[in-house]
Amino acid sequence: MSKPRDPVAGPDSPEPPFPIRLSGPVIKGFGRGSKDLGIPTANIPADDLSEKHPELTTGVYYGVVALDPKTYHHETSEGSTSTAVVLPAVLSIGYNPFYKNTVRSVEIHIMPALTQPSPTAAGQEGHTKFNRLPDFYKTRLNLLILGYIRPEFDYVSLEALVEDIRVDCEVARESLLREAYKCYIVDSGKTSGKVSEDRAWLVSFD
Numbered sequence: 776m777s778k779p780r781d782p783v784a785g786p787d788s789p790e791p792p793f794p795i796r797l798s799g800p801v802i803k804g805f806g807r808g809s810k811d812l813g814i815p816t817a818n819i820p821a822d823d824l825s826e827k828h829p830e831l832t833t834g835v836y837y838g839v840v841a842l843d844p845k846t847y848h849h850e851t852s853e854g855s856t857s858t859a860v861v862l863p864a865v866l867s868i869g870y871n872p873f874y875k876n877t878v879r880s881v882e883i884h885i886m887p888a889l890t891q892p893s894p895t896a897a898g899q900e901g902h903t904k905f906n907r908l909p910d911f912y913k914t915r916l917n918l919l920i921l922g923y924i925r926p927e928f929d930y931v932s933l934e935a936l937v938e939d940i941r942v943d944c945e946v947a948r949e950s951l952l953r954e955a956y957k958c959y960i961v962d963s964g965k966t967s968g969k970v971s972e973d974r975a976w977l978v979s980f981d
């Protein structure tokens with residue numbers, strides 16, 4: 776039995792090099808996320824990252840995303856909105872050692888709003904149902920990476936990989952619920968200059 780993982784990752788507020796801004800159109804991956812794992816991941820090109828942050832190690836990270844509302848219509852109780860909605864995310868940057876990819880990919884799993892119950896919480900009945908939205912291929916996605924969780928691993932089984940990603944979702948959620956991270960999702964009106972700037976960038980799609 777492996778030892779339990781820490782419930783949160785990273786310091787109490789983002790420290791350099793975070794937040795890291797990444798942006799790109801959602802592209803096709805290998806089609807394994809949903810089909811093999813039951814975990815959809817929006818893939819975006821990795822070129823931008825290699826250019827601007829060559830030092831960033833491969834691994835699993837958490838952050839916040841926004842989708843271009845011109846092509847992605849987010850339904851709320853008030854109907855669809857024209858402003859981008861900011862949602863929590865967990866992502867993997869690397870070569871997916873379990874699948875032995877030869878090219879580096881950036882794959883983002885978008886989680887439900889922090890105000891909603893977590894579908895990946897421990898002790899749920901049956902097997903975990905990860906968050907699923909209507910497809911949004913080709914939509915522009917803006918991402919702020921806020922913290923690092925762990926390196927990428929190879930696994931003895933698909934089930935072991937899925938279970939670790941489930942825990943990643945919970946670690947990301949708990950980490951983002953901290954005040955200095957939550958302010959990137961929920962605009963409390965009290966946010967400082969740099970946070971407001973990053974948040975404004977996140978929801979801007981020209």
Ligand SMILES: Cc1cc2nc3c(=O)[nH]c(=O)nc-3n(C[C@H](O)[C@H](O)[C@H](O)COP(=O)(O)O)c2cc1C
Nearest residue numbers: 804805806807808865867871872873884927928943
């Ligand atoms: C939070 C998260 C953590 C991941 N960790 C690993 C990992 O440790 N090892 C690995 O081989 N793949 C990891 N993956 C990648 C999955 O294997 C990948 O999402 C899957 O291969 C789907 O790829 P596709 O988008 O090309 O279909 C992770 C994915 C996510 C979203």
Ligand SMILES: Nc1ncnc2c1ncn2[C@@H]1O[C@H](COP(=O)(O)OP(=O)(O)O)[C@@H](O)[C@H]1O
Nearest residue numbers: 804805806808809815816817885907908910911
């Ligand atoms: N919660 C979600 N997070 C990320 N992508 C999602 C989510 N729900 C649905 N999707 C859609 O599923 C696609 C990813 O599915 P996936 O099986 O990983 O395919 P691919 O290998 O083409 O990336 C995304 O591009 C997006 O359109």
Ligand SMILES: [Mg+2]
Nearest residue numbers: 804808816817
């Ligand atoms: Mg994917």
